[in-house]
Amino acid sequence: MIPIITLTTDFGTSDAYVAAMKGVMLGIHPEARLVDISHSIKPQNVLQASFVLSTAYQFFPPRTIHLVVVDPGVGTERRAVILRTPLADFVAPDNGVLSYIVREYPAREESPNSSETKLGPGLEAVAITRPEFWRPEVSPTFHGRDVFAPVAAHLSLGRAPADFGEKVTSLAVLPVSLPLRAPDGALSGIILHIDSFGNLITNIRGEMLPEKRRNVTVEIGDRPINGLSRTYAEGYGLLALVGSSGYVEVSLKEGNASALLGVKEGDRVKITPRTPVGE
Amino acid sequence: MIPIITLTTDFGTSDAYVAAMKGVMLGIHPEARLVDISHSIKPQNVLQASFVLSTAYQFFPPRTIHLVVVDPGVGTERRAVILRTPLADFVAPDNGVLSYIVREYPAREESPNSSETKLGPGLEAVAITRPEFWRPEVSPTFHGRDVFAPVAAHLSLGRAPADFGEKVTSLAVLPVSLPLRAPDGALSGIILHIDSFGNLITNIRGEMLPEKRRNVTVEIGDRPINGLSRTYAEGYGLLALVGSSGYVEVSLKEGNASALLGVKEGDRVKITPRTPVGE
Amino acid sequence: MIPIITLTTDFGTSDAYVAAMKGVMLGIHPEARLVDISHSIKPQNVLQASFVLSTAYQFFPPRTIHLVVVDPGVGTERRAVILRTPLADFVAPDNGVLSYIVREYPAREESPNSSETKLGPGLEAVAITRPEFWRPEVSPTFHGRDVFAPVAAHLSLGRAPADFGEKVTSLAVLPVSLPLRAPDGALSGIILHIDSFGNLITNIRGEMLPEKRRNVTVEIGDRPINGLSRTYAEGYGLLALVGSSGYVEVSLKEGNASALLGVKEGDRVKITPRTPVGE
Numbered sequence: 001m002i003p004i005i006t007l008t009t010d011f012g013t014s015d016a017y018v019a020a021m022k023g024v025m026l027g028i029h030p031e032a033r034l035v036d037i038s039h040s041i042k043p044q045n046v047l048q049a050s051f052v053l054s055t056a057y058q059f060f061p062p063r064t065i066h067l068v069v070v071d072p073g074v075g076t077e078r079r080a081v082i083l084r085t086p087l088a089d090f091v092a093p094d095n096g097v098l099s100y101i102v103r104e105y106p107a108r109e110e111s112p113n114s115s116e117t118k119l120g121p122g123l124e125a126v127a128i129t130r131p132e133f134w135r136p137e138v139s140p141t142f143h144g145r146d147v148f149a150p151v152a153a154h155l156s157l158g159r160a161p162a163d164f165g166e167k168v169t170s171l172a173v174l175p176v177s178l179p180l181r182a183p184d185g186a187l188s189g190i191i192l193h194i195d196s197f198g199n200l201i202t203n204i205r206g207e208m209l210p211e212k213r214r215n216v217t218v219e220i221g222d223r224p225i226n227g228l229s230r231t232y233a234e235g236y237g238l239l240a241l242v243g244s245s246g247y248v249e250v251s252l253k254e255g256n257a258s259a260l261l262g263v264k265e266g267d268r269v270k271i272t273p274r275t276p277v278g279e
Numbered sequence: 280m281i282p283i284i285t286l287t288t289d290f291g292t293s294d295a296y297v298a299a300m301k302g303v304m305l306g307i308h309p310e311a312r313l314v315d316i317s318h319s320i321k322p323q324n325v326l327q328a329s330f331v332l333s334t335a336y337q338f339f340p341p342r343t344i345h346l347v348v349v350d351p352g353v354g355t356e357r358r359a360v361i362l363r364t365p366l367a368d369f370v371a372p373d374n375g376v377l378s379y380i381v382r383e384y385p386a387r388e389e390s391p392n393s394s395e396t397k398l399g400p401g402l403e404a405v406a407i408t409r410p411e412f413w414r415p416e417v418s419p420t421f422h423g424r425d426v427f428a429p430v431a432a433h434l435s436l437g438r439a440p441a442d443f444g445e446k447v448t449s450l451a452v453l454p455v456s457l458p459l460r461a462p463d464g465a466l467s468g469i470i471l472h473i474d475s476f477g478n479l480i481t482n483i484r485g486e487m488l489p490e491k492r493r494n495v496t497v498e499i500g501d502r503p504i505n506g507l508s509r510t511y512a513e514g515y516g517l518l519a520l521v522g523s524s525g526y527v528e529v530s531l532k533e534g535n536a537s538a539l540l541g542v543k544e545g546d547r548v549k550i551t552p553r554t555p556v557g558e
Numbered sequence: 559m560i561p562i563i564t565l566t567t568d569f570g571t572s573d574a575y576v577a578a579m580k581g582v583m584l585g586i587h588p589e590a591r592l593v594d595i596s597h598s599i600k601p602q603n604v605l606q607a608s609f610v611l612s613t614a615y616q617f618f619p620p621r622t623i624h625l626v627v628v629d630p631g632v633g634t635e636r637r638a639v640i641l642r643t644p645l646a647d648f649v650a651p652d653n654g655v656l657s658y659i660v661r662e663y664p665a666r667e668e669s670p671n672s673s674e675t676k677l678g679p680g681l682e683a684v685a686i687t688r689p690e691f692w693r694p695e696v697s698p699t700f701h702g703r704d705v706f707a708p709v710a711a712h713l714s715l716g717r718a719p720a721d722f723g724e725k726v727t728s729l730a731v732l733p734v735s736l737p738l739r740a741p742d743g744a745l746s747g748i749i750l751h752i753d754s755f756g757n758l759i760t761n762i763r764g765e766m767l768p769e770k771r772r773n774v775t776v777e778i779g780d781r782p783i784n785g786l787s788r789t790y791a792e793g794y795g796l797l798a799l800v801g802s803s804g805y806v807e808v809s810l811k812e813g814n815a816s817a818l819l820g821v822k823e824g825d826r827v828k829i830t831p832r833t834p835v836g837e
Contacts, residue, residue, distance in 0.1 A: 002309045006298065012754030013292075013571075014598035016614030017802075019564065022593050023618035030560045030591075030619070033309075035301050040293035043755050044812055056295030059424065060302035061309070072812060075789030140788045142802030145617065196291030197322050230419045231354030244296075244421030254323055254351060281588045285577065292571075312588075314580050319572035335574030338703065339581035340588070475570030476601050509698045510633030523575075523700030533602055533630060 003156035004033045004064040008053050009144065010041040011069070017142070021069070021149040024135065028153035037066075044072040046097045047174055051193055054100035055245040057088055067152040068092040075140030080128035080147055081171060082161040089161070091152045093143070094127075096174035103176060108169075117173040129165035179204045186272040191220070191265050192247065198256030201249045202269045206242035210273060213242075219270040220250050221261040226274065282435035283312045283343040287332050288423065289320040290348070296421070300348070300428040303414065307432035316345070323351040325376045326453055330472055333379035334524040336367055346431040347371040354419030359407035359426055360450060361440040368440070370431045372422070373406075375453035382455060387448075396452040408444035458483045465551040470499070470544050471526065477535030480528045481548045485521035489552060492521075498549045499529050500540040505553065561714035562591045562622040566611050567702065568599040569627070575700070579627070579707040582693065586711035595624070602630040604655045605732055609751055612658035613803040615646055625710040626650040633698030638686035638705055639729060640719040647719070649710045651701070652685075654732035661734060666727075675731040687723035737762045744830040749778070749823050750805065756814030759807045760827045764800035768831060771800075777828045778808050779819040784832065 005025060011017040022034055037056050041049040049070040057066050071078075071093045079094035083101065090098055096115070108118040119125060128147065131138070133154045138146040151164055179189035179202075189204040200220060209216060213228040218240040229239040232251050238260070243249040248271065251257050258264075284304060290296040301313050316335050320328040328349040336345050350357075350372045358373040362380065369377055375394070387397040398404060407426060410417075412433045414425040430443055458468035458481075468483040479499060488495060493506040497519040508518040511530050517539070522528040527550065530536050537543075563583060569575040580592055595614050599607040607628040615624050629636075629651045637652040641659065648656055654673070666676040677683060686705065689696070691712045696704040709722055737747035737760075747762040758778060767774060771786040776798040787797040790809050796818070801807040806829065809815050816822075 004302075004305060006302075010755075012598075013594070014596055014610075015753045016595050016610050017753075019593060019595040019614045020617040023562075023564075023614060023622070026562060026591065026593070027617075027619040033305065034593075035298060035305070035313075036292070037295050037298040038293055040291075043814070052293075052295050056298045056302060059299040059306075061306040064302070073789075073791045076791045139802040141790060141799060145802065195294045195296075197289075231352075232420060233352045233355045241420060244418040244424065256322070283581075283584060285581075312584065314577060314584070314592075315571070316574050316577040317572055319570075331572075331574045335577045335581060338578040338585075340585040343581070474573045474575075476568075510631075511699060512631045512634045520699060523697040523703065535601070 002031060002033055003029070004035060004060060005152050005156055006035045006037045006057070006060065006064060006066045007039070007069075008037040008041065008049055008066065009039050009069045010043050010045065010049065011039050011144070013039050017144065020145045021067075024145055024149040025153040028150055029156050032153060032156045041070050044070065046070050046072075046095055047099060047176070048193065049097050050100040050174075054104075057101070060088065062087055063089065065089045065091060065152050065156050067148055068097050069144035069148055070097050071095065071143060074143050079168070080143065080151075081168065082126050082128060082151070082155065082164055083171065084124045084161050086122050089155060091128075091148050091155065094172045096172045098171060099174045099176055102171055102173050115172055115174065116170045118170045124161065125168045125171055126161045127165045127168050130163070133164055177203055179208065181208070184273070185210070186270060189269050189271075191263060191267045191269060194258045194265055197251070198258035199243065199249050199251045200257050200261070200263060200269075201243060201245070201247050204248045204269065204271060205246050206248060207246070209242075209248070209271070215274045217272050217274050218248065218250060219272070221263045221267065223261060225250065281310060281312055282308070283314060283339060284431050284435055285314045285316045285336070285339065285343060285345045286318070286348075287316040287320065287328055287345065288318050288348045289322050289324065289328065290318050290423070292318050296423065299424045300346075303424055303428040304432040307429055308435050311432060311435045320349050323349065325349050325351075325374055326378065326455070327472065328376050329379040329453075333383070336380070339367065341366055342368065344368045344370060344431050344435050346427055347376050348423035348427055349376050350374065350422060353422050358447070359422065359430075360447065361405050361407060361430070361434065361443055362450065363403045363440050365401050368434060370407075370427050370434065373451045375451045377450060378453045378455055381450055381452050394451055394453065395449045397449045403440065404447045404450055405440045406444045406447050409442070412443055456482055458487065460487070463552070464489070465549060468548050468550075470542060470546045470548060473537045473544055476530070477537035478522065478528050478530045479536050479540070479542060479548075480522060480524070480526050483527045483548065483550060484525050485527060486525070488521075488527070488550070494553045496551050496553050497527065497529060498551070500542045500546065502540065504529065560589060560591055561587070562593060562618060563710050563714055564593045564595045564615070564618065564622060564624045565597070565627075566595040566599065566607055566624065567597045567627045568601045568603065568607065569597050569702070571597050575702065578703045579625075582703055582707040583711040586708055587714050590711060590714045599628050602628065604628050604630075604653055605657060605734070606751065607655050608658040608732075612662070615659070618646065620645055621647065623647045623649060623710050623714050625706055626655050627702035627706055628655050629653065629701060632701050637726070638701065638709075639726065640684050640686060640709070640713065640722055641729065642682045642719050644680050647713060649686075649706050649713065652730045654730045656729060657732045657734055660729055660731050673730055673732065674728045676728045682719065683726045683729055684719045685723045685726050688721070691722055735761055737766065739766070742831070743768070744828060747827050747829075749821060749825045749827060752816045752823055755809070756816035757801065757807050757809045758815050758819070758821060758827075759801060759803070759805050762806045762827065762829060763804050764806060765804070767800075767806070767829070773832045775830050775832050776806065776808060777830070779821045779825065781819060783808065
């Protein structure tokens with residue numbers, strides 16, 4: 001089996017920061033396959049990184065290692081961790097950047113006011129504390145290169161997470177905005193992410209919709225869209241559909257919905273059942 | 280032989296769409312080499328994708344597989360196809376995204392009004408119809424991940440195109456603007472592509488020029504350029520030359536011709552023979 | 559050992575220029591590992607390419623081959639060279655794009671007015687002159703694809719630099735702005751590079767600072783910053799620190815220092831010792 005390490009950062013690709021991490025990893029494990037997920041996470045946007053990663057990681061072979069470096073607190077006392085799930089391993093700062101991953105599994109305990117989640121069954125984590133796997137000199141401003149990359153590379157050689165430090169039982173998890181359902185069945189959510197096509201991806205999952213999907217109205221930026229389409233090519237103008245990651249999204253046929261509507265991430269979206277007129 | 284799969288899409292690299300396709304392919308064929316051609320095709324610009332691909336594919340080793348996903352009609356009845364040429368294989372929607380490739384070979388039959396071209400000798404194509412090579416669940420909005428990527432990966436394992444579906448004898452080909460030659464020898468063409476340097480790549484090929492290349496005037500945006508240069512470093516200001524893909528292009532020495540001239544793709548260009556003054 | 563070839567260019571990633579080079583290299587050496595350093599060097603900015611490369615190359619395994627194609631003089635009489643250092647090999651035009659690399663080693667001889675540096679001990683270079691390693695047809699506008707890429711690939715197969723051409727004893731080196739130290743200990747430098755976070759990386763190296771780093775004031779764009787931080791997460795607002803490549807840089811906590819200050823590359827920076835008030 002050829003081990004795969006993916007990379008998700010807010011480093012961009014103009015500078016050589018990503019390349020330095022890759023050089024370090026290939027020095028430790030020359031056979032590792034390195035695959036970029038995204039380096040265009042907005043600077044310090046931990047939650048965006050978490051979301052983007054969550055839309056891709058399950059399409060990689062089991063036991064792929066996902067290296068995530070969006071790390072505004074680099075060099076401070078924030079922990080560095082390895083998270084092992086039934087499907088994959090994650091190497092990342094413990095700053096919430098794994099929120100969407102951790103939330104896919106039932107927590108042992110979670111308080112809405114706490115920023116920590118006690119890991120439930122199936123999840124294991126360790127704090128990265130043993131410096132023998134790091135680069136000999138660690139810059140306080142670039143743990144991606146000096147700590148996370150070498151740890152991911154050593155992990156890809158088959159070492160156990162426990163070799164890298166002490167077990168931890170909880171991880172930082174940021175509050176993720178979940179849609180609310182009103183008594184009349186209406187769903188209130190937000191725009192979670194705007195992709196490079198300008199598609200508005202909401203936090204409302206397809207499973208939450210009524211079975212007869214044509215019987216809903218999606219409202220975003222005061223523009224009602226009646227019924228859900230199956231593809232981007234149906235009808236005219238704005239359309240709503242369940243996208244490839246399972247979330248309801250709003251799209252403009254052959255255009256950019258974000259530019260048309262002038263909306264932004266965090267803006268409200270509402271899905272209401274329609275009064276069936278006959279049928 | 281290590282099989283190579285290239286990727287050309289309009290997905291950008293901010294989101295994880297490209298990574299999801301790569302994850303799927305590495306799950307099926309862990310040894311495949313994945314090489315990005317471009318993910319910055321303008322959204323839905325099938326013809327630009329075709330052109331960009333046509334400038335690179337022949338530099339890859341024989342039998343490289345080129346995966347092209349610019350697919351505004353995803354999920355509709357547009358076909359998905361594999362095209363096999365003497366040099367390479369292409370996996371793509373049948374929406375014209377292979378126009379520049381197909382046009383390199385003589386067609387069996389072509390009507391100027393038809394959007395389909397009957398494939399001539401040397402070209403074989405199949406419609407991708409057998410779902411056993413797809414991901415078990417196919418999103419109607421992301422065949423790149425659920426159909427094209429797994430098909431390309433299985434193809435790279437050595438399967439024959441015929442394993443993936445029925446043979447087809449014609450493919451969608453979009454009208455490609457060809458230059459016209461006037462009775463006086465003048466050539467009228469258009470700007471086909473503006474590259475990231477701001478070079479204006481026209482649809483006039485170097486082979487169409489008179490042998491004495493100094494004896495032409497290139498006019499673009501009302502600015503005449505006398506004679507053709509050999510390199511980007513000659514003379515001052517605007518220059519014209521035959522670029523590395525064989526097309527006449529206009530460039531600004533140490534600058535951006537596109538920004539200077541304010542022209543855009545599709546704008547007219549004219550090349551006229553000059554009255555030789557002595558020589 | 560799996561040979562690695564890195565790529566640094568000003569080609570961008572929208573067009574297929576980088577992919578064409580990769581295709582050529584994989585045709586010659588299918589096992590070579592290709593790693594992008596940056597393709598977002600500003601067009602023709604030889605010195606930026608040199609700087610960006612210098613911040614990454616030492617993190618790659620020994621004997622990595624670094625292909626650098628920022629080449630405004632392509633097709634002219636400027637030389638193409640291979641530089642072999644104790645750590646790595648470089649394949650590049652001889653136009654100063656290796657300035658930061660060559661300057662890491664003592665020169666045999668250097669005149670401040672000359673644009674050439676006689677290579678000192680430890681460095682070897684050859685001019686790439688033997689066309690049997692190039693592509694059969696060489697475009698005068700794309701040596702990256704037709705000369706540099708095939709030479710790098712053949713070099714990665716184990717050939718000696720001397721196989722590619724005649725030894726040369728000096729290379730083009732551009733003047734690099736070095737900081738000045740005034741009699742009172744104040745350091746005057748410039749902004750060398752602005753990274754994608756908006757961090758302002760100066761040409762003043764951490765080693766030049768007094769040991770008590772808190773006792774300095776960093777002035778950039780008329781905004782004094784007192785004392786040096788250790789991480790990006792300390793204090794409020796603007797901060798100065800020694801970054802991961804060893805240079806003093808100015809950063810805005812959770813923001814973009816470049817946007818806030820409106821400064822640009824080449825702008826002045828000053829670091830002065832502070833009068834210790836007690837301590």
